[in-house]
Amino acid sequence: MKKLIVALTLFGLIAIVFAACGGGADSGSSSSASSGPAVHMDDTHFLPTSITIPKGSKLDLINDTGTAHIIQNGTWKDMSARPSIEPGAPKVDVQSVGSGTQTIGPFTTAGTFQLYCTVHPGMNLTVIVK
Numbered sequence: 001m002k003k004l005i006v007a008l009t010l011f012g013l014i015a016i017v018f019a020a021c022g023g024g025a026d027s028g029s030s031s032s033a034s035s036g037p038a039v040h041m042d043d044t045h046f047l048p049t050s051i052t053i054p055k056g057s058k059l060d061l062i063n064d065t066g067t068a069h070i071i072q073n074g075t076w077k078d079m080s081a082r083p084s085i086e087p088g089a090p091k092v093d094v095q096s097v098g099s100g101t102q103t104i105g106p107f108t109t110a111g112t113f114q115l116y117c118t119v120h121p122g123m124n125l126t127v128i129v130k
């Protein structure tokens, strides 16, 4: 009988230790999801139009006005859409409908990458990864 009590007590302690570890891991991951580099979008512009981010990071696109945007790899040149994707660029195809934040990346290669909104002529974003 005594052995059984000892065994149950040990089992209880182990369960508590595992539960504590699990809780710690959860709180760590949720706090890391909230911050990072960000670009805003109004009706027809990225703000700022160019951003430098550290290699390996993601980028938040924040739709401030709720205007629908479709963000892809490429650029507007002379008011013509020029789809293109640079070597090492993450493929981006984001439909931003309504206010809110969408995250692109990670950008794992150093370089200069062009993104644009296919809906709004001239709406270009340059992402410089260092």
Ligand SMILES: [Cu+2]
Binding pocket: 043, 044, 068, 069, 070, 117, 118, 119, 120, 123
């Ligand atoms: Cu747009």
